[in-house]
Amino acid sequence: MQLSHNHLRPYDGCLVGFAGDQVDVRGYVELRTTFSDDIATRTIIVRYIAVNASSTYNLLLGRPSLNRLGAVASTTHMKMKLPSFER
Numbered sequence: 001m002q003l004s005h006n007h008l009r010p011y012d013g014c015l016v017g018f019a020g021d022q023v024d025v026r027g028y029v030e031l032r033t034t035f036s037d038d039i040a041t042r043t044i045i046v047r048y049i050a051v052n053a054s055s056t057y058n059l060l061l062g063r064p065s066l067n068r069l070g071a072v073a074s075t076t077h078m079k080m081k082l083p084s085f086e087r
Contacts, residue, residue: 008050024052040082044068
């Protein structure tokens with residue numbers, strides 16, 4: 001995301017990885033993030049927690065963000081659907 005370490009705020013807490021190991025937290029940053037599909041577009045503020053971990057994922061989107069978006073996630077289809085509104 002090309003943010004400097006100065007943008008990170010302290011984070012009091014620890015995260016536990018999928019294998020049960022503890023993950024070092026570097027801090028967090030809140031950013032306006034836009035989600036879009038062919039029909040709907042939503043912009044919300046997402047709290048990104050920066051960690052020191054090797055992972056195949058770029059980010060894990062949690063339930064609070066999904067709920068604010070009103071989105072439905074399908075792990076089977078590896079897709080996320082946003083509700084569409086009449087214009």
